[in-house]
Amino acid sequence: MKRISLPLLAMMAVLSGCQTMGPEPELNTRSVYSGDNSLLYQVQKQASSPDKAMQIAAMAYQAGDLDQALYQYLKAIELDPKRYEALVWIGRIHRERGNVQLAEMAFADVLASEPENLDALAEMGLLRLAKRDHQGAQALLFKVIALDQRRLGNEIGEGTPDVAALKVDSQSPLKVYNGLGVLADLNNDFALSEAYYHLAMQIDPRSVLVQNSLGYSYYLAGQWPQAERTYQRGIGYDAAYKPLWRNYGLLLARMERYEEALSAFEQIGKRAEASNDVGYICLVEGKLDAAEQFFRSAIEQSPVYYATAWENLNRVQQVRRIRRMGGASAPTEAAPLAAPAQ
Structure with a gap:
């Protein structure tokens, strides 16, 4: 051997x-x-x-x-x-x-x-991104971009690329361009992220991964109508892609379209979980009456299994007590945003 x-x-x-x-x-x-x-x-x-x-x-x-x-x-x-x-x-x-x-x-x-193995560099870069090592991820992904551009006869070096000068084809590493879009979103550079996502869409116009990432980017930028259209387009490409349904449900709940949000969350979980998810978003938004309604609904649907809804219902009561004591608002956590899958 x-x-x-x-x-x-x-x-x-x-x-x-x-x-x-x-x-x-x-x-x-x-x-x-x-x-x-x-x-x-x-x-x-x-x-x-x-x-x-x-x-x-x-x-x-x-x-x-x-x-x-x-x-x-x-x-x-x-x-x-x-x-x-x-x-x-x-x-x-x-x-x-x-x-x-x-x-x-x-x-x-x-x-x-093989220090220039494009696949290994790409995978390591995406792994670093998942581990929130943003600087390490960016350095590796830039190397992949440089190698891909060299393959296409477009020498750019390994530094920060000029996105407008980049070329792609069907063999370009879609997840790398998508990952750089995610990094740009994390830096609140939504124009840059959109440019990377559009490059990724040139590689595969029907990629549900890219539609989910672009929709999430629009959501973060406050462009909710564009986010909704993008999520709907992605669902048309692949209705079984769970991360997209979760982000779409989050958007609908933030838009106070609760029944539609429930339907979206039910695509990836049980009704009790969907009710809890919508309730949590209402809690974060400070809509305590609506949050309580959804948490109680989750408990009624699964009183033993869904203990999380009980915990969240208790949080609603805690927030109310803080408000009665004169607190201007409750110290709630940030909304649970599902980062696009890589």
Whole structure:
């Protein structure tokens, strides 16, 4: 067996559930797949080449079988240690599962050998953005932009780019341009964020990710009619995208269109949760009577399960007591805004 780097050994250990690795990692890994998963055993017999392992890993990923996809990407790296595409996918799977440290190890392992690997730079930058390391994220994403522009024959360097001079095509990394739009929103530079989102839409005009980000940007900028139109357009592209429904529900609640907000939140959760979400937004807005109504509705729908509504109802009573004692307003938290998914 070819040598595997330290990060891969750690990932294999997590996958197999073992504390130590024996001389035959495949035997330990196989224990994860006990049962009737006949496809796994076919793969173990067939995946004798890195290309075959990559092919079946991609099929498993598309089918939602992340365990098998991870196993096969690891197999591809075992067979070809320079198959960095497999290592990037290993990092992606760990990121999706919330294994941030393992994801970082995978991307870092790629970058140690290929410092200009566009996919690894992009994934590491988006990971930093998710961890709220905005400066680190921006530096990495700018590097990706420079590499993408070089591919398109547009040399710009790795500093802050002139967005108006950027070019994109269908192969450009959409999530990177979208991520830079999110960073601009976090700096309240809405004109810059809109420019990045429009570049992302040139890459994929029907991307629901970009529609959600752009709608959220309009919301933050106080341009609510534009936000509503953008969310509705995104729903038309993909009505199953949950982050968009949550942000759309937030917007509708802020616009005091409560029944529509409830319907939006119900697309991603139960009626009790939807009532609690609308009630919380009313609480933050200082609309205590409306907030109490929605919290009580949530409790009636799920008195045992939905304890959160009881806590929020108590907060309403606390705010009222503060007001009666002469407080001008209650020290409520900021509205729970759902940041666009990356």
